[in-house]
Amino acid sequence: MILKSQVEWALHCCAILAGLPDGRYLSTKALAEFHGLPKEYLSKALQSLSQAGLVDTTLGPSGGYRLARPPADLTFLEIVEAVEGRQRTFVCTNIRANNPCRPKDYCESSPCAVARIMWEADEAWREKLRGVRLSDLVGILSKEIPSELWKSSFEWVLERAG
């Protein structure tokens, strides 16, 4: 059970977009080059963010992506779910219904107890991601990344931002 690599890509891309000045856009091409990723496939991840309403886009030269909201209003969960989807990790196929001792007209009162427990764990995972904002990530990165690298990366992005 492994998350799509696009989740990792989307999170890193959002971190870059968070540093973009107001009104500027960054293209798929620039984001792909900065992270060393296949442009066409990264594009699919960015489209997912767009469809979820997390980023705005414009077409044409100097077009690209920017965040639709301030980084403090974007949670990890939103970004992860935009790319990965909202399906639970545990899918209940209701195998209890195959119990040969069961009356044929038997009707379940509630979801299977096994599923309920597994879904609680899923919810704990979501709750943790819901509690982290994109601005939190930027704050951590700004402390951890050496200031020269931080600065040069920012300049690299600005040179390509439309």
Added chain:
Amino acid sequence: MILKSQVEWALHCCAILAGLPDGRYLSTKALAEFHGLPKEYLSKALQSLSQAGLVDTTLGPSGGYRLARPPADLTFLEIVEAVEGRQRTFVCTNIRANNPCRPKDYCESSPCAVARIMWEADEAWREKLRGVRLSDLVGILSKEIPSELWKSSFEWVLERAG
């Protein structure tokens, strides 16, 4: 990102094994029939439980599986990890290393901040499952399942337990 169906199967099988009297074993065939599952493939899941030391086995007629420990000493996490593995859901491919602004001899001080956050969510998921014991599930099931069905299922199993 969906868990293997074998996780569901393993949890239900453990719930059944939890009701087995001391010293008795239940075969793959019986467990597969009870849950309406493909015997050969369910066998792989049970082998995983065996390799993890969660169940004991014996060969020959009247052979099969039994829990290696009391249900109160078996957590959901152990069962899930036995089948699904212990790998994290988020795999960090360290794409920050592709940053074109990076000095070539640059060496990371710590794991990527994105990965650390995602791994915390993974750990919250694990912690939740670590807190649920197989005996908890049995307790819930014994309350929810109608007593006639509970009883007849128990008898069905005992008839087949070696």
Added chain:
DNA sequence: CAAATAAGGATATTCTTTATCCTTGATAGA
């Protein structure tokens, strides 16, 4: 000795993920 069992190797099938290619319509700038 015969039947039943777990263990596990080999292989096939199906589905998801990853990836590429191409077309369309919109936009900016010359």
Added chain:
DNA sequence: TCTATCAAGGATAAAGAATATCCTTATTTG
């Protein structure tokens, strides 16, 4: 107006994981 650039998205292919089946081996019971 023309051209280059861009996002969106459809079609398709390649790779990998999950699902499933079959078969052999060694062990155990009766």
